[in-house]
Structure formats: C-alpha cells, structure tokens
Amino acid sequence: MSQNFDTLKNACLDQWQAYIQHPFVAGISEATLPAPAFRHYLQQDYLFLIHFARAWGLAVYKSRDMSELRHSLDNLKTIVDTEMGLHVDYCRAWGIDQEQLQNLPEAQETLAYTRFVLDCGHRGDFLDLHVAMAPCLIGYAEIADWIGARPQTVTVDNPYQAWIDMYRDDEYQQAARLERAWLDERLADVSSARFEQLTTTFRDATRLEAAFWQMGMDAAG
Numbered sequence: 001m002s003q004n005f006d007t008l009k010n011a012c013l014d015q016w017q018a019y020i021q022h023p024f025v026a027g028i029s030e031a032t033l034p035a036p037a038f039r040h041y042l043q044q045d046y047l048f049l050i051h052f053a054r055a056w057g058l059a060v061y062k063s064r065d066m067s068e069l070r071h072s073l074d075n076l077k078t079i080v081d082t083e084m085g086l087h088v089d090y091c092r093a094w095g096i097d098q099e100q101l102q103n104l105p106e107a108q109e110t111l112a113y114t115r116f117v118l119d120c121g122h123r124g125d126f127l128d129l130h131v132a133m134a135p136c137l138i139g140y141a142e143i144a145d146w147i148g149a150r151p152q153t154v155t156v157d158n159p160y161q162a163w164i165d166m167y168r169d170d171e172y173q174q175a176a177r178l179e180r181a182w183l184d185e186r187l188a189d190v191s192s193a194r195f196e197q198l199t200t201t202f203r204d205a206t207r208l209e210a211a212f213w214q215m216g217m218d219a220a221g
C-alpha cells in the first residue's frame, strides 16, 4: 500500500488530535488561557527553538544531495535569522527579557522533546529526522487552521492574536505544505516494516508536543 503523510497521521489519530486540539490550544482560541501558562510556554519555546535549529543543522549534515542540503539549510536559516528574533521580540512584549531567556532552566518536557528529535536524527537517516520534526512544522500549521475555523475563536481583543497570526501566515503555511509534499514523496515507497518504524517515531514526537502544551497548563497551577 502506498503511504503518505495522511496515512502516517491516521495511524496515530488519537495522539494527533490530543495534540492539535489540546486544552492549551483551545484556551488560545477562546482567549481563556491563563497568562502565566502562556508565559511559561513562551520561555521554554525559546529553548525549544535553539535545539530545533540544531536539529535542522543535523539535517544539513545528514543530507545526501544538493536539494536536501538546500532544504535543510533554508529551514536552519529561517529559524536562526527570522524566527528566533521574532520570538525574542514577542517574549519582550509579554514581559520576558533576553537576560531571563538566557538564564532559563530547561524544563523536563523541553529536554525530552528536543533530545528525542536529535536522537532520532543521530540514530536514523534524513527521513527519520524529518518524521520526528513533522509534528512541529506541520502540526502548528494545522493548529492555526483549526483555531481559524472554530466558531468559538475570539477574534476581537484576543491577547493571543499575534501568536495565531504568526502560524496562519502564508510563509509558515507554505513551509508546512512543502514539508508535507516532501514527506508524501518519500513515504510513497517505504516498506510496511519501515512505515511501522516511522509511525512509532511520529507518534512519540506527537505525544511529546502534547506534553509541551500540558507543561504550560501545569505551570499556571
């Protein structure tokens, strides 16, 4: 049977939905998420982005041809040159300064997720690494769509509007679409044993994304 991103997602649909429609995400959509939950999430996301940039660096190293190299390098550059800067500005708007960010203790959930992704890349190949990173890039694009489509979403004076807009942005959505198309192509001819292996990686990464949201909720007490 031919596989693609949707069959991967459907193989762990319960975990995927628990991630995409997590109460933290519903709280952003409905403007009911407590600010301390969001602030904790933002701080840990700074550390997440640093390790995620490293994961794209690992993808650069694992590349086998010019097109893989270019793809990974572009993503690495986007995080380092654009996303990190936006994130620091965004944190400042939420009362978190750069010095605070630089001295943050890393939460267990951040450690678990980021090092899991890096380990998938070290142990496996370029595809293993991409599958481990897919819940991040493709998941946040889907989350932004889900928020946008919900009638419950507060669109007037929502304190989380800038965050929602960041992931609804065309450039982000386009990057997620490209990654999806790339995965569809690579998954089409994997064996069923290989697909099982990739499904486990994808499911675990998805669970770790949901745990990252939960970490934010728990911080609000």
Ligand SMILES: Cc1ncc(CO)c(N)n1
Binding pocket: 045, 048, 135, 136, 137, 140, 209, 212
């Ligand atoms: C934890 C996490 N997952 C995904 C993204 C999307 O880049 C992010 N910023 N943080």
